[in-house]
Amino acid sequence: MRNSLQSQWLEPEAPTYGWLDHPGQRLRVLLLIFLLPSLVIGYRLVQLQVSRQAEFTRVFEATTTRIVEIPARNGRILASDGSLLAVDEENFELWVHYRWLEEPPHPDWLKRQANSRLSRRQRRDDKQVAAMTTTLLDERRQQWERIARITGVSKEELDQARQSVQTRIERMKQAVLEKQNQQQPVTAQPTRSIQPARSVAEESSSHTVTAWLGWGQKLWQEFQYELTTPPPRAENGPLILAEELEAQRVLETLPKEAADEILAHPELYPGLEVRVRHHRTYPARQVASHLLGVRTPLREEEALDRAKQWPQGDPLDYRMGDALGRSGLELAYDAQLRGLRGLKRLTLDRRGQIVEEVITREVRHGADLYLSLDVEVQRTAEALLEQALLPDVIDAPGNSSTNDVDNPQKPIRSASPQGGSVVVIDVRTGQVIAAASAPGYDANVLTNPSATEWAQLTGDVRRPLYQRVTRMALAPGSTFKPLTAIAGLEAGMKAQSAIECAGYLDQPQRDRCLIFRHYGVGHGSTDLSDALCQSCNVYFFKLARMLGPSPLVEQARQFGFGQLTGIDLPFEQSGHLPSPQTNSARHPWYPGDTLGLAIGQSRLQVTPLQMARFMAAIANGGELLTPRLKTDQGPLLVTSFAETTGETTRTNVRKPSLAPQTLKEVRHGLYRVVNDAQGTAYKTVRLKEVEICGKTGTAEAGSGVADHAWFAGYAPASQPRYAIVVVLEHGGSGGKEAGPIAREVIRRMHQLGLIPSGSLAKNDD
Known part of the structure; x- marks a missing residue:
């Protein structure tokens, strides 16, 4: 080299220079070694800051969306005077985020909560972190003390509710872990690829580049192993259920004052939510409970059936737990009463703050349903029926007060009825004024009955859940005789014969x-007039024998017997109208069947509503109306759904073809039943204030059991407005048992102004 020793006796060799021997070259290489990584790093920084900036800031700008339901209330049911019969009441529930109720608190959650309140420098100070953790625990304790104070629930009850929720979720978590352990397959660990060992000589003789390539290959194999082989999960690895990240219900009923306090001061109640749930209630309790029906939660299997029926989506948006109409008006007008929940889309940032709120479906509350029902008349009818179902009470001997028209006391009863019904309808429109069924029940009980309450209702032999107005089909007895009289008159018989x-x-x-x-x-x-007045069986026997069964059956069909009335109530029964044309080998038609049919016996069965419609037709000149409970007239006008609009007060009116004199002769006989001293209802039904027309009936129910008691009529006699029917199942005499109830109902209607005074004019018929 240039600086090596040179001998004076030796010939100097010619100098040879490498490209790195020059200091300048070495500096250039060194500069290049430092410059190239710097350029790579600079390029990477520019790439991250400019071209790929959005990929990293997206995490901070990312938002999540959540669909929130807006609860809708179902429509109310109101009587003719606007009084509430069924209404959805708001029920507030207290929901708490699981981490805020968990005891002891989850350590990771507690640490995050503490760090969120500290700066970066403070987070490195263990003392400050510990102090903040203590503060959080104190706030949790104070929060539950405030909740106990504003809700009126004891701290022990709140702790029990929290523990119940926590126990449920911990059991769910344990079940998931056990299921995962059972399903996890046992797989052998893959064998790592190991290079064969080489000798020291071979290793020392290998080139440096080859050595680096070998180490690179080993690193690549290790990297592939880490990618393809997931690390084994620890037995107690972190498992977080969705329920642990959501709010859980702690109190089903929250006072409104407490709900307002929590909503007004959210900073004092972190982790708390107040949710609204509508609960169906019946303020009138037992009044019209059979007519109103009930709404109960939709079961899981029913929700699945509805999903299959409407694969594109339930038009009423019913979900499991929603209250569905099960019976009565709640079922008949479920589409109108049903409220459709609204939907709201919330956009949240990464901190959970709402950045946008959009209503995707407006909430639609259910439409109100107005009834023609008069609450006072309905309550009076139900009270009289309940009194009639009490055990037998024998009056003192010689007490004749029950025959005095001014004395409303109940007469001596010959039997204890099993059940009863009272129906009052407007003879001009068919609107139902009262439709009572007894024994009754509190409609609020059926919304969520206890096991004891349900056993009492279903175990009662009197069948309190049985809707007798439209479903109780009994032999009508002598109340059917006006139909036989109509058949005779239409066949040419003279009333004076x-x-x-x-x-x-x-x-x-x-x-x-x-x-x-x-x-x-x-x-x-x-x-004829005497026969109706005194209820002469022989007269109608002979009349039926002359007519034969066909005219009787034909007229009965004309007046709707054996057919549905079409009232807006579900599960109506049509009764049974026997006929020679429908006889069979099992039930042949005998001459005695014709005689029995003439006086309302044989196999004839009618409902109280059918008989009330028949009496209304006699009173209004022969128009057979369709009874209705719903009316479009009410204290407030409501917008009906498309399927319920366009109704009138007189629907499906049918008028049998009768001679003008026919109904006049029948009405005269019915007038004498109540107002003639020889009439069967003279002593028990007649009123001084209002002239009543009607017919008593005592229908045989078989040997060994009491007869069915009937009264069917209308009032006032001169200008009829209302038809009334009273039935006592196994009640005994119609005149003694059913008649007084009809009288008291009409008396009450007169007091309420439904039947005006001055109706004492003599009956022109």
């Missing part, structure tokens, strides 16, 4: 009148 009644038809032991069974005498010479 007399028929001799000896008290029995052919034999003294059968086909008799009640007067013959009691006194051994008959009614003598009897015309």
